[in-house]
Amino acid sequence: MNSLFQVPKDINAKKIAYEAEHAEVHWSDGHRGLYPFDWLIAHQNPTNLTPRKYHEEVELREYKFHDPANKDYPTVPFEAVMSQDRGLSEWLENIQTWGFCFVEGVPLSPEATQALIERIAFIRHTHYGGFWDFTADMTFKDTAYTTEFLGGHTDNTYFTDPARLQLFHLLSHTDGSGGESLLIDGIEAAARLKKQAPGHVAALSNIRQPAHSSGNQDVCIQPVHQFPVLNIDPETLRLYQVRWNNYDRGARQYWGIESQEEWYDAAREYNNILNSPQMQIWTQLKPGTALIFDNWRMLHGRAEFTGKRRMCGGYGMVSFYDIVHLKQL
Ligand SMILES: [Fe+2]
The missing domain is CATH 3.30.2020.30 (NE0471 N-terminal domain-like)
Structure with a gap:
C-alpha cells in the first residue's frame, strides 16, 4: 500500500x-x-472534546514583563553567544522570556553583526534586502530611514507572516545626539487593557484592519487577508501576536458605524496604555551593543536625532525559532 x-x-x-x-x-x-x-x-483522542484543554497539556514557556523602571536589562556577551551552545541558549531564553535582549561586545562591523543574527537562523529577506547597513539617507521612502521621531510600532504588518525577530546594531553616531530606542511590551499592554475593559480586547481581536507597505512608489505589499491587532489562538485563547503599525494601516471600508466606534475606542485606549511611561523602555543604543527583540510582541520606536548614524541589522527568520511565550488573557 x-x-x-x-x-x-x-x-x-x-x-x-x-x-x-x-x-x-x-x-x-x-x-x-x-x-x-x-x-x-x-x-x-479524548471523547470529551469541549472545552479543549490544550494549554494545560503543553508546557508554556516563561513570560515576564520587564519593568521600564528597572535599568538592568537582559544582556548576554557576544563572545559567549558565538562560541558556546550554552551562550546561545541563554540568549534565546532571554528573548522568549523578556521579549528582547542586548548583546554586548559585538565587533563594530556589519559582518560580525550579520554572523550574530545568523547564529539563530538565516536572515529573512524583504523589499529592503536581507542584511541592512544604512544611514538616514532615505534610500527607501520609509520613516525608518529618516531622522524623525518614530512612535511604537511592530514591523511588517503588511506581510501575511511578519518577521519574528529583529536586530539592530548602531555602528556609529557622529556630529549629533538623540535617537534613543523605544521598546513596549504589546502583550503586557493587552493584558492591562483586558483588566480595564475586556470589551476593548474583544474589539481589537475580532475586528480586522487592512495594512499596506507605504512610501515607495514601486512597492505594494498587502497581507493575504486583513488581520486584527491582537491575534489570539482560537483553541488556547492565548494572545500570540500583536500587529500595531499606524504608519502602515490602511483605510477600512465596509464597516458599520457601531464597529467603527467600537474599534477606535478600543484602539485609543490601547494606545494610551502603550504610551504610558510605566510601559515604555527607553535606551540609548551604543556601538558594540546590539539589540534583538520579538517583533510579534515588542513594539519598537525611536526618538528623533541629529548628526549621522550608521545602523545595521536584519530580520531573523521565524521558522527556526518560534517563541511560544503566549500569555493567557
Ligand atoms: Fe520599525
Whole structure:
C-alpha cells in the first residue's frame, strides 16, 4: 500500500495482539500495523472534546514583563553567544522570556553583526534586502530611514507572516545626539487593557484592519487577508501576536458605524496604555551593543536625532525559532 487513500473506507480491526511495548493490529484488508503504546497515548483522542484543554497539556514557556523602571536589562556577551551552545541558549531564553535582549561586545562591523543574527537562523529577506547597513539617507521612502521621531510600532504588518525577530546594531553616531530606542511590551499592554475593559480586547481581536507597505512608489505589499491587532489562538485563547503599525494601516471600508466606534475606542485606549511611561523602555543604543527583540510582541520606536548614524541589522527568520511565550488573557 503506498497511499493513505487506498485504505478501504469500511476497514476494521480483525485482531489486536498486545505485546510488551506495542499493539499489533491485523486489519480486515489484510495489512498489519504496529502501534507503540507511547505513540498511542500521545495521540489519543479524548471523547470529551469541549472545552479543549490544550494549554494545560503543553508546557508554556516563561513570560515576564520587564519593568521600564528597572535599568538592568537582559544582556548576554557576544563572545559567549558565538562560541558556546550554552551562550546561545541563554540568549534565546532571554528573548522568549523578556521579549528582547542586548548583546554586548559585538565587533563594530556589519559582518560580525550579520554572523550574530545568523547564529539563530538565516536572515529573512524583504523589499529592503536581507542584511541592512544604512544611514538616514532615505534610500527607501520609509520613516525608518529618516531622522524623525518614530512612535511604537511592530514591523511588517503588511506581510501575511511578519518577521519574528529583529536586530539592530548602531555602528556609529557622529556630529549629533538623540535617537534613543523605544521598546513596549504589546502583550503586557493587552493584558492591562483586558483588566480595564475586556470589551476593548474583544474589539481589537475580532475586528480586522487592512495594512499596506507605504512610501515607495514601486512597492505594494498587502497581507493575504486583513488581520486584527491582537491575534489570539482560537483553541488556547492565548494572545500570540500583536500587529500595531499606524504608519502602515490602511483605510477600512465596509464597516458599520457601531464597529467603527467600537474599534477606535478600543484602539485609543490601547494606545494610551502603550504610551504610558510605566510601559515604555527607553535606551540609548551604543556601538558594540546590539539589540534583538520579538517583533510579534515588542513594539519598537525611536526618538528623533541629529548628526549621522550608521545602523545595521536584519530580520531573523521565524521558522527556526518560534517563541511560544503566549500569555493567557
Ligand atoms: Fe520599525
